[in-house]
Amino acid sequence: MNYCQYCAAPLVLKIPEGEDRERYCCEECDTVFYQNPKNVVGTLPVYQDKVLLCRRAIEPRYGKWTLPAGFMENGETCIEGAIRETAEEAGAKVHVKEDSLYTLTSYKHINQVHFYFRVELASLDFAPGIESLEARLFRESEIPWDHIAFTVVNITLKHYFKDCKNQHFPVRMFDVTYSNKKIKRTLVSES
Protein backbone atom coordinates (compact mmCIF):
# COMPACT_ATOMS: atom_id res chain seq x y z
CA MET A 1 0.00 0.00 0.00
CA ASN A 2 1.55 3.28 -1.17
CA TYR A 3 -1.20 5.82 -1.89
CA CYS A 4 -4.54 6.87 -0.41
CA GLN A 5 -7.41 5.36 -2.38
CA TYR A 6 -9.51 8.48 -1.74
CA CYS A 7 -7.11 11.38 -2.40
CA ALA A 8 -3.94 9.75 -3.89
CA ALA A 9 -1.65 11.24 -1.21
CA PRO A 10 1.29 9.03 -0.13
CA LEU A 11 0.43 6.80 2.86
CA VAL A 12 2.35 6.72 6.13
CA LEU A 13 2.75 3.53 8.19
CA LYS A 14 2.22 4.60 11.81
CA ILE A 15 0.32 3.79 14.99
CA PRO A 16 -2.84 5.94 14.94
CA GLU A 17 -3.79 7.73 18.18
CA GLY A 18 -5.60 5.40 20.56
CA GLU A 19 -4.52 2.26 18.71
CA ASP A 20 -1.85 -0.34 19.46
CA ARG A 21 -0.50 -1.32 16.05
CA GLU A 22 0.75 0.21 12.82
CA ARG A 23 -1.75 1.04 10.09
CA TYR A 24 -1.46 2.69 6.71
CA CYS A 25 -2.69 6.25 7.28
CA CYS A 26 -3.42 9.19 4.99
CA GLU A 27 -2.37 12.42 6.70
CA GLU A 28 -3.95 14.42 3.90
CA CYS A 29 -7.57 13.27 4.27
CA ASP A 30 -7.12 11.70 7.74
CA THR A 31 -8.11 8.15 6.78
CA VAL A 32 -6.83 4.98 8.45
CA PHE A 33 -6.70 1.90 6.20
CA TYR A 34 -7.44 -1.29 8.10
CA GLN A 35 -6.43 -4.65 6.66
CA ASN A 36 -8.47 -7.63 7.75
CA PRO A 37 -8.69 -11.37 7.05
CA LYS A 38 -10.77 -12.58 4.10
CA ASN A 39 -13.30 -15.40 4.25
CA VAL A 40 -13.23 -18.44 1.97
CA VAL A 41 -16.62 -20.16 1.83
CA GLY A 42 -17.35 -23.57 0.36
CA THR A 43 -19.31 -26.77 0.60
CA LEU A 44 -18.81 -30.46 1.19
CA PRO A 45 -21.43 -31.75 -1.30
CA VAL A 46 -22.62 -35.26 -0.44
CA TYR A 47 -24.46 -37.78 -2.61
CA GLN A 48 -25.17 -41.14 -0.96
CA ASP A 49 -21.75 -42.41 0.26
CA LYS A 50 -19.81 -40.07 -2.04
CA VAL A 51 -18.49 -36.51 -1.94
CA LEU A 52 -18.02 -34.12 -4.85
CA LEU A 53 -14.51 -32.83 -5.53
CA CYS A 54 -13.23 -30.47 -8.22
CA ARG A 55 -9.83 -30.59 -9.89
CA ARG A 56 -8.32 -27.11 -10.00
CA ALA A 57 -7.77 -25.44 -13.38
CA ILE A 58 -6.03 -22.47 -11.74
CA GLU A 59 -3.04 -21.76 -9.54
CA PRO A 60 -2.27 -22.28 -6.74
CA ARG A 61 -2.35 -26.08 -6.81
CA TYR A 62 -3.29 -26.47 -10.47
CA GLY A 63 -4.42 -30.06 -11.13
CA LYS A 64 -5.04 -30.88 -7.44
CA TRP A 65 -8.44 -31.87 -6.05
CA THR A 66 -10.46 -29.68 -3.73
CA LEU A 67 -13.93 -28.92 -2.39
CA PRO A 68 -15.79 -26.13 -4.22
CA ALA A 69 -14.95 -22.87 -2.40
CA GLY A 70 -13.82 -19.31 -2.97
CA PHE A 71 -13.68 -15.81 -1.52
CA MET A 72 -16.88 -14.56 0.09
CA GLU A 73 -18.23 -11.46 -1.68
CA ASN A 74 -19.75 -8.32 -0.21
CA GLY A 75 -23.55 -8.48 -0.15
CA GLU A 76 -23.92 -12.18 0.59
CA THR A 77 -24.18 -14.42 3.65
CA CYS A 78 -21.65 -17.18 4.33
CA ILE A 79 -24.08 -19.84 3.09
CA GLU A 80 -25.08 -17.84 0.00
CA GLY A 81 -21.39 -17.50 -0.87
CA ALA A 82 -20.78 -21.22 -0.40
CA ILE A 83 -23.75 -22.10 -2.63
CA ARG A 84 -22.57 -19.61 -5.30
CA GLU A 85 -19.05 -21.06 -5.32
CA THR A 86 -20.46 -24.60 -5.61
CA ALA A 87 -22.45 -23.54 -8.66
CA GLU A 88 -19.47 -21.72 -10.20
CA GLU A 89 -16.82 -24.38 -9.65
CA ALA A 90 -18.81 -27.61 -9.91
CA GLY A 91 -21.99 -26.53 -11.74
CA ALA A 92 -23.84 -28.15 -8.86
CA LYS A 93 -27.09 -27.26 -7.10
CA VAL A 94 -27.27 -28.29 -3.47
CA HIS A 95 -29.76 -28.64 -0.62
CA VAL A 96 -28.59 -26.87 2.50
CA LYS A 97 -29.63 -28.30 5.85
CA GLU A 98 -30.23 -25.99 8.79
CA ASP A 99 -27.26 -27.11 10.84
CA SER A 100 -24.91 -27.19 7.90
CA LEU A 101 -21.72 -25.48 9.14
CA TYR A 102 -19.17 -28.26 9.37
CA THR A 103 -15.61 -26.88 9.57
CA LEU A 104 -14.27 -23.46 10.56
CA THR A 105 -10.55 -22.89 10.05
CA SER A 106 -8.29 -19.90 10.60
CA TYR A 107 -5.18 -19.68 8.39
CA LYS A 108 -3.60 -16.82 10.28
CA HIS A 109 -0.32 -16.71 8.32
CA ILE A 110 -2.26 -15.84 5.14
CA ASN A 111 -5.09 -13.88 6.83
CA GLN A 112 -7.93 -16.18 5.82
CA VAL A 113 -10.85 -17.88 7.54
CA HIS A 114 -12.35 -20.93 5.80
CA PHE A 115 -15.93 -22.17 6.23
CA TYR A 116 -17.21 -25.47 4.83
CA PHE A 117 -20.92 -26.29 4.89
CA ARG A 118 -22.13 -29.89 4.67
CA VAL A 119 -24.78 -30.03 1.93
CA GLU A 120 -26.66 -32.59 -0.16
CA LEU A 121 -26.29 -32.62 -3.94
CA ALA A 122 -29.71 -31.78 -5.40
CA SER A 123 -29.07 -33.91 -8.53
CA LEU A 124 -26.30 -35.60 -10.49
CA ASP A 125 -26.47 -32.77 -12.99
CA PHE A 126 -23.09 -31.14 -12.31
CA ALA A 127 -20.13 -30.15 -14.49
CA PRO A 128 -16.80 -28.41 -13.99
CA GLY A 129 -16.88 -24.60 -14.13
CA ILE A 130 -14.24 -22.41 -15.75
CA GLU A 131 -11.87 -22.73 -12.77
CA SER A 132 -12.11 -26.56 -12.65
CA LEU A 133 -10.72 -29.28 -14.93
CA GLU A 134 -13.07 -31.98 -13.59
CA ALA A 135 -15.86 -32.42 -11.05
CA ARG A 136 -16.30 -35.98 -9.78
CA LEU A 137 -17.91 -37.99 -7.00
CA PHE A 138 -15.60 -40.04 -4.77
CA ARG A 139 -16.25 -42.79 -2.23
CA GLU A 140 -13.95 -42.71 0.81
CA SER A 141 -11.76 -45.46 -0.68
CA GLU A 142 -11.37 -43.49 -3.92
CA ILE A 143 -10.29 -40.12 -2.48
CA PRO A 144 -6.96 -39.04 -4.05
CA TRP A 145 -5.42 -38.25 -0.65
CA ASP A 146 -1.98 -37.48 -2.10
CA HIS A 147 -3.45 -34.98 -4.53
CA ILE A 148 -5.67 -32.83 -2.31
CA ALA A 149 -5.00 -29.13 -2.90
CA PHE A 150 -5.26 -27.70 0.62
CA THR A 151 -4.74 -28.85 4.22
CA VAL A 152 -8.15 -27.53 5.28
CA VAL A 153 -9.82 -29.71 2.63
CA ASN A 154 -7.80 -32.77 3.62
CA ILE A 155 -8.75 -32.39 7.30
CA THR A 156 -12.40 -31.60 6.46
CA LEU A 157 -12.69 -34.79 4.39
CA LYS A 158 -10.99 -36.89 7.09
CA HIS A 159 -13.38 -35.55 9.75
CA TYR A 160 -16.32 -36.19 7.45
CA PHE A 161 -15.64 -39.85 6.74
CA LYS A 162 -14.89 -40.46 10.44
CA ASP A 163 -18.12 -38.71 11.48
CA CYS A 164 -20.10 -40.69 8.89
CA LYS A 165 -19.47 -43.83 10.91
CA ASN A 166 -21.74 -42.64 13.73
CA GLN A 167 -23.77 -40.12 11.71
CA HIS A 168 -22.89 -37.29 14.09
CA PHE A 169 -21.47 -34.14 12.51
CA PRO A 170 -20.53 -31.53 15.12
CA VAL A 171 -18.92 -28.29 13.96
CA ARG A 172 -15.18 -28.96 13.69
CA MET A 173 -12.84 -26.09 14.44
CA PHE A 174 -9.18 -26.34 13.62
CA ASP A 175 -6.50 -23.87 12.61
CA VAL A 176 -3.71 -24.39 10.12
CA THR A 177 -0.37 -22.69 10.74
CA TYR A 178 2.90 -22.84 8.86
CA SER A 179 6.24 -22.76 10.63
CA ASN A 180 9.57 -23.25 8.81
CA LYS A 181 7.60 -24.49 5.81
CA LYS A 182 6.41 -27.49 7.82
CA ILE A 183 2.68 -27.68 8.31
CA LYS A 184 1.50 -27.77 11.89
CA ARG A 185 -2.08 -28.69 12.49
CA THR A 186 -3.64 -27.37 15.63
CA LEU A 187 -6.96 -28.98 16.39
CA VAL A 188 -8.85 -26.38 18.37
CA SER A 189 -11.96 -28.50 18.58
CA GLU A 190 -12.41 -32.21 18.25
CA SER A 191 -15.75 -32.41 20.02
Add this chain to the structure above:
Amino acid sequence: MNYCQYCAAPLVLKIPEGEDRERYCCEECDTVFYQNPKNVVGTLPVYQDKVLLCRRAIEPRYGKWTLPAGFMENGETCIEGAIRETAEEAGAKVHVKEDSLYTLTSYKHINQVHFYFRVELASLDFAPGIESLEARLFRESEIPWDHIAFTVVNITLKHYFKDCKNQHFPVRMFDVTYSNKKIKRTLVSES
Protein backbone atom coordinates in the same frame (compact mmCIF):
# COMPACT_ATOMS: atom_id res chain seq x y z
CA MET B 1 -12.40 4.16 -4.00
CA ASN B 2 -10.87 6.64 -6.45
CA TYR B 3 -7.15 5.91 -6.86
CA CYS B 4 -4.87 2.88 -7.09
CA GLN B 5 -3.16 2.23 -3.77
CA TYR B 6 -0.05 1.00 -5.59
CA CYS B 7 0.49 3.60 -8.35
CA ALA B 8 -2.06 6.40 -7.60
CA ALA B 9 -3.66 6.15 -11.08
CA PRO B 10 -7.45 6.80 -11.18
CA LEU B 11 -9.48 3.59 -10.78
CA VAL B 12 -12.11 2.36 -13.23
CA LEU B 13 -15.23 0.47 -12.12
CA LYS B 14 -15.63 -2.38 -14.63
CA ILE B 15 -16.16 -6.12 -14.96
CA PRO B 16 -12.70 -7.69 -15.26
CA GLU B 17 -12.23 -10.38 -17.93
CA GLY B 18 -13.48 -13.75 -16.76
CA GLU B 19 -15.46 -12.29 -13.86
CA ASP B 20 -19.15 -11.63 -13.39
CA ARG B 21 -19.33 -8.41 -11.39
CA GLU B 22 -17.89 -4.89 -11.30
CA ARG B 23 -14.63 -4.30 -9.45
CA TYR B 24 -12.41 -1.28 -9.01
CA CYS B 25 -9.55 -1.82 -11.48
CA CYS B 26 -6.29 -0.01 -12.15
CA GLU B 27 -5.60 0.02 -15.89
CA GLU B 28 -2.15 1.48 -15.26
CA CYS B 29 -0.66 -1.34 -13.15
CA ASP B 30 -3.34 -3.94 -14.01
CA THR B 31 -4.57 -4.54 -10.45
CA VAL B 32 -8.11 -5.57 -9.48
CA PHE B 33 -9.27 -4.39 -6.04
CA TYR B 34 -11.56 -6.90 -4.39
CA GLN B 35 -13.80 -5.80 -1.54
CA ASN B 36 -14.81 -8.50 0.92
CA PRO B 37 -16.78 -8.82 4.16
CA LYS B 38 -15.01 -8.19 7.46
CA ASN B 39 -15.21 -10.45 10.50
CA VAL B 40 -16.29 -9.27 13.95
CA VAL B 41 -15.10 -11.66 16.67
CA GLY B 42 -16.21 -11.67 20.29
CA THR B 43 -17.08 -13.70 23.34
CA LEU B 44 -20.00 -14.51 25.58
CA PRO B 45 -18.11 -14.58 28.90
CA VAL B 46 -19.90 -16.64 31.54
CA TYR B 47 -19.43 -16.66 35.32
CA GLN B 48 -21.78 -19.00 37.23
CA ASP B 49 -25.32 -17.96 36.15
CA LYS B 50 -24.18 -14.56 34.86
CA VAL B 51 -22.81 -13.12 31.62
CA LEU B 52 -20.42 -10.20 31.21
CA LEU B 53 -21.63 -7.21 29.19
CA CYS B 54 -19.88 -3.93 28.35
CA ARG B 55 -21.53 -0.53 27.96
CA ARG B 56 -20.24 1.16 24.83
CA ALA B 57 -18.17 4.35 25.16
CA ILE B 58 -18.07 4.81 21.37
CA GLU B 59 -20.46 5.22 18.47
CA PRO B 60 -22.42 3.52 17.08
CA ARG B 61 -24.77 2.80 19.98
CA TYR B 62 -22.93 4.86 22.59
CA GLY B 63 -24.22 3.94 26.06
CA LYS B 64 -25.82 0.64 24.97
CA TRP B 65 -24.79 -2.78 26.33
CA THR B 66 -23.01 -5.37 24.26
CA LEU B 67 -20.79 -8.44 24.38
CA PRO B 68 -17.04 -7.74 24.01
CA ALA B 69 -16.24 -7.94 20.28
CA GLY B 70 -14.46 -6.14 17.46
CA PHE B 71 -12.91 -6.46 14.04
CA MET B 72 -10.66 -9.48 13.52
CA GLU B 73 -7.08 -8.43 12.71
CA ASN B 74 -4.66 -9.91 10.19
CA GLY B 75 -2.30 -12.43 11.80
CA GLU B 76 -4.74 -13.89 14.32
CA THR B 77 -7.22 -16.77 14.46
CA CYS B 78 -10.92 -16.17 15.14
CA ILE B 79 -10.53 -17.30 18.76
CA GLU B 80 -7.36 -15.26 19.31
CA GLY B 81 -9.19 -12.19 18.05
CA ALA B 82 -12.18 -12.86 20.32
CA ILE B 83 -9.88 -13.26 23.35
CA ARG B 84 -7.99 -10.05 22.44
CA GLU B 85 -11.22 -8.05 22.12
CA THR B 86 -12.45 -9.40 25.48
CA ALA B 87 -9.23 -8.21 27.12
CA GLU B 88 -9.40 -4.81 25.38
CA GLU B 89 -13.07 -4.02 26.01
CA ALA B 90 -13.71 -5.70 29.36
CA GLY B 91 -10.20 -6.18 30.79
CA ALA B 92 -11.18 -9.81 31.22
CA LYS B 93 -9.19 -13.03 30.93
CA VAL B 94 -11.18 -16.05 29.84
CA HIS B 95 -10.90 -19.83 29.59
CA VAL B 96 -11.79 -21.08 26.12
CA LYS B 97 -13.39 -24.50 25.84
CA GLU B 98 -12.70 -26.66 22.82
CA ASP B 99 -16.19 -26.49 21.34
CA SER B 100 -16.59 -22.80 22.00
CA LEU B 101 -18.10 -21.37 18.79
CA TYR B 102 -21.63 -20.44 19.73
CA THR B 103 -23.16 -18.06 17.16
CA LEU B 104 -22.26 -17.29 13.55
CA THR B 105 -24.13 -14.42 11.90
CA SER B 106 -23.93 -12.81 8.47
CA TYR B 107 -24.94 -9.13 8.24
CA LYS B 108 -24.90 -8.99 4.47
CA HIS B 109 -26.20 -5.43 4.12
CA ILE B 110 -23.10 -4.14 5.93
CA ASN B 111 -20.67 -6.82 4.70
CA GLN B 112 -19.87 -8.33 8.10
CA VAL B 113 -19.73 -11.80 9.61
CA HIS B 114 -19.99 -12.03 13.43
CA PHE B 115 -18.61 -14.87 15.54
CA TYR B 116 -19.32 -15.27 19.27
CA PHE B 117 -17.43 -17.84 21.34
CA ARG B 118 -18.85 -19.12 24.64
CA VAL B 119 -16.09 -18.79 27.24
CA GLU B 120 -15.66 -18.93 31.03
CA LEU B 121 -14.41 -15.87 32.93
CA ALA B 122 -11.04 -16.83 34.44
CA SER B 123 -11.56 -14.48 37.41
CA LEU B 124 -13.67 -11.57 38.64
CA ASP B 125 -10.74 -9.29 37.91
CA PHE B 126 -12.20 -7.32 34.98
CA ALA B 127 -12.64 -3.62 34.22
CA PRO B 128 -13.92 -1.53 31.31
CA GLY B 129 -11.37 -0.76 28.59
CA ILE B 130 -11.04 2.56 26.77
CA GLU B 131 -14.00 1.78 24.46
CA SER B 132 -16.33 0.82 27.35
CA LEU B 133 -18.08 2.90 30.02
CA GLU B 134 -18.80 -0.10 32.27
CA ALA B 135 -18.27 -3.88 32.37
CA ARG B 136 -20.76 -5.78 34.52
CA LEU B 137 -22.10 -9.26 35.19
CA PHE B 138 -25.83 -9.83 34.59
CA ARG B 139 -28.17 -12.66 35.56
CA GLU B 140 -30.86 -13.44 32.96
CA SER B 141 -33.46 -11.45 34.91
CA GLU B 142 -31.16 -8.42 35.03
CA ILE B 143 -30.29 -8.16 31.30
CA PRO B 144 -31.15 -4.65 30.02
CA TRP B 145 -33.03 -6.04 26.99
CA ASP B 146 -34.20 -2.61 25.82
CA HIS B 147 -30.66 -1.28 25.84
CA ILE B 148 -28.72 -3.95 23.93
CA ALA B 149 -26.56 -2.38 21.22
CA PHE B 150 -26.89 -4.90 18.39
CA THR B 151 -29.41 -7.48 17.12
CA VAL B 152 -26.75 -10.21 16.94
CA VAL B 153 -25.98 -9.70 20.65
CA ASN B 154 -29.65 -9.73 21.60
CA ILE B 155 -30.27 -13.01 19.72
CA THR B 156 -27.03 -14.57 21.04
CA LEU B 157 -28.06 -13.80 24.65
CA LYS B 158 -31.60 -15.14 24.09
CA HIS B 159 -30.23 -18.39 22.63
CA TYR B 160 -27.79 -18.69 25.52
CA PHE B 161 -30.30 -18.41 28.36
CA LYS B 162 -32.65 -20.79 26.54
CA ASP B 163 -29.84 -23.30 25.96
CA CYS B 164 -28.76 -23.02 29.61
CA LYS B 165 -31.99 -24.71 30.63
CA ASN B 166 -30.89 -28.04 29.16
CA GLN B 167 -27.14 -27.35 29.17
CA HIS B 168 -26.86 -28.03 25.43
CA PHE B 169 -25.14 -25.36 23.35
CA PRO B 170 -25.14 -26.22 19.64
CA VAL B 171 -23.66 -23.71 17.20
CA ARG B 172 -26.43 -21.25 16.35
CA MET B 173 -26.44 -19.77 12.86
CA PHE B 174 -28.67 -16.86 12.02
CA ASP B 175 -28.45 -13.93 9.66
CA VAL B 176 -29.60 -10.38 10.26
CA THR B 177 -30.95 -8.36 7.35
CA TYR B 178 -32.42 -4.88 7.20
CA SER B 179 -35.29 -4.03 4.93
CA ASN B 180 -37.00 -0.62 4.92
CA LYS B 181 -35.31 0.14 8.22
CA LYS B 182 -37.26 -2.67 9.85
CA ILE B 183 -35.15 -5.49 11.20
CA LYS B 184 -35.92 -8.91 9.81
CA ARG B 185 -34.42 -11.84 11.58
CA THR B 186 -33.83 -14.95 9.53
CA LEU B 187 -32.98 -17.92 11.67
CA VAL B 188 -30.93 -20.15 9.42
CA SER B 189 -30.33 -22.69 12.12
CA GLU B 190 -32.31 -23.40 15.24
CA SER B 191 -31.02 -26.93 15.76
